[in-house]
Amino acid sequence: MLYLVPTPIGNLEDITLRAVNVLKSADTILAEDTRTSGVLMKHLGINKPLQSYHIFNEHQSVQRVIDQLKQGKTYALVSDAGTPAISDPGFLLVRECIRHNIPVECLPGPTAFVPALVNSGLPADRFTFEGFLPHKKGRQTRLSQLAEEERTMIFYESPHRLLKTLGQFAEVFGPERPASVSRELTKLFEETVRGSLSEIMAYFAEKPVKGEIVVCVQGAENTKQTAKRDKGSDYYKQDLDDDDDDV
Secondary structure, eight states: OEEEOOBOSSOGGGOOHHHHHHHHHOSEEEESSHHHHHHHHHHHTOOOOEEEOOTTTHHHHHHHHHHHHHTTOOEEEEOSSBOTTSSSSOHHHHHHHHHTTOOEEEOOOOOTHHHHHHHHTSOOSSEEEEEEOOSSTTHHHHHHHTTTOOSEEEEEEOGGGHHHHHHHHHHHHOTTOEEEEEESTTSTTOEEEEEEHHHHHHHHHTSOOOSOEEEEEOOHHHHHHHHHHHTTOSHHHHHHHHHHHHO
């Protein structure tokens, strides 16, 4: 059996009791970086074999892991932080397990974009997770496709590319589009900056940017809805009335 085990994105206390028990019971733990995961395992008092499984070797490693699983071994897959397969390795292995009728179970647990979205103050009822945008080829095409996206959009970005990305967002979505930037989530220097894209750009232009970054950008239609609600319209009340009619 294969378990996908989310690990803390910063604060080590965010590991679940079930995750600890699964890691203790696994025959082998597949780790994106065995050094990083080794620190966590030592903290948790878990002494299990760690095998490297990352984006650069997953294509070569999948069949070996499948063969071991077929022999009755139990593997747990962890990434450096958060939930495996969310902008991290895991998809290929899960797909192959399903193809070979090997049971797969994903535990609930930490992932960076959920607290960033909820803490952003932007509409969270409907959203699209975009992860990392292409660095070069296809980047402008993807941004153009998102220009009229009505749901809140969530992106991952590296610190050294944040200002450039915010500038591109301002060009495509407009400098006044509401957004938020969260960094170092669950860590000592956690910070969430909210405002228009131009305001957030001005803020980070004046200080060095460090840590893991999650950017949330309000959708086009949500921007219109928020403007109506902020003006004291009956838009939100009308939504509730419409919902009542459907019951």
